[in-house]
Amino acid sequence: MKRYSHFSEVDWAHWNPTERATLMFVIRDGQVLLIHKKKGLGAGKINGPGGRLDPGETPRQAAIREVQEELVVTPTGVREAGELMFQFVDGFSIHGYVFTATGIEGEPQETGEAIPLWTPLDQIPFDRMWEDDRVWIPLMLAGTPFHGRFLFDGDKMLEYRLEKG
Numbered sequence: 001m002k003r004y005s006h007f008s009e010v011d012w013a014h015w016n017p018t019e020r021a022t023l024m025f026v027i028r029d030g031q032v033l034l035i036h037k038k039k040g041l042g043a044g045k046i047n048g049p050g051g052r053l054d055p056g057e058t059p060r061q062a063a064i065r066e067v068q069e070e071l072v073v074t075p076t077g078v079r080e081a082g083e084l085m086f087q088f089v090d091g092f093s094i095h096g097y098v099f100t101a102t103g104i105e106g107e108p109q110e111t112g113e114a115i116p117l118w119t120p121l122d123q124i125p126f127d128r129m130w131e132d133d134r135v136w137i138p139l140m141l142a143g144t145p146f147h148g149r150f151l152f153d154g155d156k157m158l159e160y161r162l163e164k165g
Helices: 059-071 133-142
Strands: 019-028 031-037 050-052 074-076 079-088 093-101 103-105 114-120 146-153 156-164
Touching (some): 019 103, 031 059, 059 114, 074 093, 133 146
Antiparallel strands (some): 019 050, 074 103, 146 156
8 A cells, every 4th residue: 555644645536445434423403412432443432423334335325324323213314415536655545435314213212333422513522523624514514525635644634735615
């Protein structure tokens, strides 16, 4: 795998991610459903539920399945919100698809993967999340489509570009 030290070294036009994954944010009654991630990439951080796409799965199907697996609920009113491209300096990369939902069927439950956290929209704990979240989550909450490209060294965000629309 090629290693990167600067954003400009990444050939974003021909970028091919190591993995594709999703994030889903259920937003209702002035709150957003977040999780405390128990294992995998980002373990210990607060994030939206989500995970890797299975072969043959669309991003939307994967996003719904991941919420079902992590919180034992089914999101409703699902819509696309944006896309995120993450390049890590060690060569690992993820293409992320972000979705929002207006509701859920069932009550969120803790699983081996996640602890559910209903969080007021004005109290999102960005200090316990990935650094890029504070950049694009405000656009998502405003209903503004976005496309972001990020360079990370482990947990540290080195550079980014964020486009609206």
